[in-house]
Amino acid sequence: MGPSFLPRLVNGPFDDPALFVPFRHQHRALLFDLGDITALAPRDILKISHIFITHTHMDHFAGFDRVLRILLGRDKDLFLYGPRGFLANLSGKLAGYCWNLVEGYANRFTLHATEIHPDRALSCQYPCQTGFLADGGIRESPFDGIALREPALTVRAVHLDHGTPVLAFRLDERFRINIIKSALDRLRVPPGPWLNRFKALLYEGANPDTIVRIPATAGPSLEGMSLGALKAAIARVSPGQRLAYIADAAGTPENMKKMVALAQGADHLFVEAAFSDNDRDIARRKNHLTARQAGRLARACRVKQYSLFHYSPRYSDCPEMLEMEAEEAFRG
Structure with a gap:
């Protein structure tokens, strides 16, 4: 039973900070800090859904251009988080390029940025097809310490002092769901994307009587099972993983x-x-x-x-x- 998150520092200890956190068995990853990331392959960058930036000193933010270049022309929503002044810094980065050709792009690529203050969060989105002009203005909401909240995980942020406000982060998995391969074999149930739906229902706390549909290749005798019965038969639930990231x-x-x-x-x-x-x-x-x-x-x-x-x-x-x-x- 392996961990859900497979974190690794992108660079050596003398180089720019960046922590890459891919998810096991998912085409998804998180990134903490955004220094020089030339060591990350494009296929890894394409997995990134959220980037959490401690502050925008160059060695923590210089990799933004590489991310932007690789994601241009793709259908992608990328979420970024940073401390006070982050929206202005991000807007300045985006304003440094000429975007006269992007209005013809067929793909939809949008940046969603959040600037975190101790008591509030300021959010704005930047669509590629408008030349990354801020769309809809800045939205303000209370900040309760959680930057990202999903059924399976949370990312917390705390403000620290580095002569300038910086953020430190903690990634918490609510609990870990391990699928027992031998149990699938006994039920003659194939693995596949349907297991992601099964896990999502568990994280959402769905009713145990909810029927989970199983692919037809399992045979005519087994088209679905209740969530509770399936959990008892094929899953092992254990405490979730916790990672913390503190820089500068x-x-x-x-x-x-x-x-x-x-x-x-x-x-x-x-x-x-x-x-x-x-x-x-x-x-x-x-x-x-x-x-x-x-x-x-x-x-x-x-x-x-x-x-x-x-x-x-x-x-x-x-x-x-x-x-x-x-x-x-x-x-x-």
């Missing part, structure tokens, strides 16, 4: 308190470790975490696993120093 944040007591609350109990924490504790004064001036702070954070959150990234180039000859420093702090 000062190691202040207020920030640390927020980060601990966000990443508590994470299966995998992805956290920056820009400087050694020997250079903590530099880290403080630049509003970054040290490797020791990253390790202490992972320990305080009782995470099962953590990955460090976003190292300062001053450690290019000794990255193991940051890794050892974080590990010592993690083990206490």
Whole structure:
């Protein structure tokens, strides 16, 4: 029974931040931060449905042009999230190109952007066929800490200080549904897209008596089963996966308190470790975490696993120093 999310950092620890999170057995992925993503294949970029951006410093947002170029001329809705000022930054990016040919595109490609403030969210959409001009104005709604809410998952966002407002994110799977292949074989039921519908009904909390239609190839004796009976027969439900992503944040007591609350109990924490504790004064001036702070954070959150990234180039000859420093702090 494998995990539902298969996260991986796009680049090495000295390169731009970007966390790619594909979904197992689905043509879908999430992306956290959008630095240089030339290492991502076009087929991976085409899977991305939502992008969560901590802030728009160049090393966290420069990959937007590659995403835009690959998605042009395709039927696609892409959702992006960022902190205060994000809509203006995104509009500026889009205004930097001439779009006189896109009105003839047969495909419909639309960007849906949300700027997250501590108490509200500002949303706007940018259709390709209008040259990415903002459509319908900016819509304001209350923000309750959840950037994305779906039946199977949520993405939470918390505001941190980096000398500028930045976001940190947590991805929560409600619960995990594993299909028992041997049970399908016993019922002579084929796997296929119908299982996605079955899982969706479970995540929606549908009535157990709901009939789930099964492909005709299962044979005339089995056209459908009740959701409850099918769940008991072919599914194993287990606790969901939790991932946390923290980049570019000062190691202040207020920030640390927020980060601990966000990443508590994470299966995998992805956290920056820009400087050694020997250079903590530099880290403080630049509003970054040290490797020791990253390790202490992972320990305080009782995470099962953590990955460090976003190292300062001053450690290019000794990255193991940051890794050892974080590990010592993690083990206490």
